[in-house]
Amino acid sequence: MLFKFKEEGIRVELAYGILDISEDLYHGYKPEHLLVSSIAGSSAQEFTDLLELHHTHVDDFFIRSEVKKSEKDNGRITQIKLHFVVKGRNLNIDKLYRLLESARDKCAIINSVEDSIDIVETLEIVSLN
Known part of the structure; x- marks a missing residue:
């Protein structure tokens, strides 16, 4: 990755698109938000993969x-x-x-930071009838 400095912050061009990083919310994403998003996104992807692998259907979930x-x-x-809210029917x-x-x-991202940041995950089930 190549990070380019500009007056309002930093820009990096990635395969998916351009990412602007700035402490000013009007000029990009705050580094703190990117860190939390990386942790939540990586955890959610691993969770989703395991749900599929174990043939566990959920209608929706969010964090x-x-x-x-x-x-x-x-x-x-x-x-x-990270508070996971899982919606579905007959969930165990x-x-x-x-x-x-x-x-x-x-989760590689959690494993990378867990010695310096306490990551707490909780789970809430919403039963759909």
Whole structure:
């Protein structure tokens, strides 16, 4: 990847398109948002792959995130909470917890940061009738 500096921030051209990075929300994505998005996106992809592998159908799921920062350590991110909300019919909560735990173990991004950032994952099931 080649990162080019510009007045408003940094630009990188990727296969999918251009990504602008800036602390100013009007000129790009904040680095903090990209970090959380990478962690949530990678975890979600692993979880989705495991759901498919284990023939577990869900109608929908989404993730809510919450970030905690250190007041003493230059605003360093100390914790990221990922709350998975899974919607479906006849879902086995124990199986979903096991799959989420396995997804975490397989998630390269979480494995890369978990020694410096506390990653907390929770699960909520919404039963559809």
